[in-house]
Each structure stands twice: as C-alpha cells, then as structure tokens.
Amino acid sequence: MARLRVHNFSVSLDGYGAGPAQSLDTPLGVGGEQLHEWFVATRTFKQVYGEAGGTTGVDDDFAGRSFKNVGAWILGRNMFGPIRGPWPDDAWKGWWGDDPPYHADVFVLTHHPRASIPMAGGTTFHFVTDGIHAALDRAKAAAKGRDVQLGGGAATILQYLRAGLIDEMHVAIAPILLGSGEQLLGSVDLLQLGYRCVEHVPAAGATHIVLKK
Numbered sequence: 001m002a003r004l005r006v007h008n009f010s011v012s013l014d015g016y017g018a019g020p021a022q023s024l025d026t027p028l029g030v031g032g033e034q035l036h037e038w039f040v041a042t043r044t045f046k047q048v049y050g051e052a053g054g055t056t057g058v059d060d061d062f063a064g065r066s067f068k069n070v071g072a073w074i075l076g077r078n079m080f081g082p083i084r085g086p087w088p089d090d091a092w093k094g095w096w097g098d099d100p101p102y103h104a105d106v107f108v109l110t111h112h113p114r115a116s117i118p119m120a121g122g123t124t125f126h127f128v129t130d131g132i133h134a135a136l137d138r139a140k141a142a143a144k145g146r147d148v149q150l151g152g153g154a155a156t157i158l159q160y161l162r163a164g165l166i167d168e169m170h171v172a173i174a175p176i177l178l179g180s181g182e183q184l185l186g187s188v189d190l191l192q193l194g195y196r197c198v199e200h201v202p203a204a205g206a207t208h209i210v211l212k213k
Contacts, residue, residue: 002140003147003167004074006157007066009184010035010172010206016181017154024082027095034176038205039063048101058203062170071143073106074135076156080108080125087114094125105142107135109156132159154182161188167213169195172206 019029
C-alpha cells in the first residue's frame, strides 16, 4: 500500500524549516540555504543534477532513501514558487528549469486553478485546488502502488501531520540558528498524533531523525 513520506526536510537547531523574508532571490529565506548544505554536498544530490563526486556515508545514505520507491510527489505552492494570489500568466514553471528532479507526477496545492505543465524528464506539475486529501488521493493514484513523497514546505507538512496522514518523516537537523522564519514542529503534538522516533543518527552535516506512526 502506498505510503506518504517526507524525506530530507532540514530544520535549524531552533526549529525553522526556512529563514525569514522568502523571495525570488532568497527562496529559502535569509540564511535558509545553510539548512541544506549537508544534502547538497552528497553524492546523491550530485548524481540527480548530473554531476560527479560528492560525499558518501551517513548523510548520503539518508539522501539516497528519498528517491527509492517514489511514484508521485506533493508540494505546497510556496515550494513551487514565489508567486502569490492568482497566476498572472503561465511563465513560472518552478525553480528547477526545464528538467525538474522529480521525474514523476507532482501535485501542487493551491487556491488558484492552473492547467497541468508537462516538463522534460517525465515530470508533470498538476495544480490541486480542493485540499490536501484530494491531492493525496490523486498522488496515490498516479503513484500506482509506489509511495508518495511530500516535499514541503513546512506549512504543507504541518497540514498533513495534523491530519495524521504522514506515515514516515525524515528530518535533518542542521547545526545552525536562523532566529526566525517558518517553524516545522513547534505547534503540533507529535506524541498525541501517534508518532515515535525510530532512528536518531548523527552525521557530519546534520543529525538525522526518522519518525513513524
């Protein structure tokens, strides 16, 4: 049965999954790029973008898990891009260029309708206006028995957590402080929702936590 998973979602020591003042120039907020330094350095990340080299070991092992048995993705609108409100035109097609790294159907949560966008490499962005459950139903159908990965951002993950829909979540705690921004877990009672920590592994670039129901 298809599961809903979160992988490689990085937070700071003070709990922020993105820094303040997100914009086109700072899509992860001020200082937010530091959250993902552990991931960007890995061999897995380099391979996804057609590059050689990269680190191996614990960080790379966790990075590699995120691409196994994934048949579809769900993203929040902020994860897809910086545009707010109705779509002004069809020009914006995500942060990732003509060949995004998903290579599957990606369901973007939004309040504003937009036609699907087929991209190179097998990625197609679909825009879902009728909520998180509808997006998950469509993603599971598209995944055809494989798992669905929830890419973020933090607000979208929180919606699915509060609904008890996430089966497994990997959080990488980066050794930085952001001071403010978008918090991930500060307002949700994971114990009451039935989650438990099943892995806790320190590594060079981050401390890796895996939660399951």
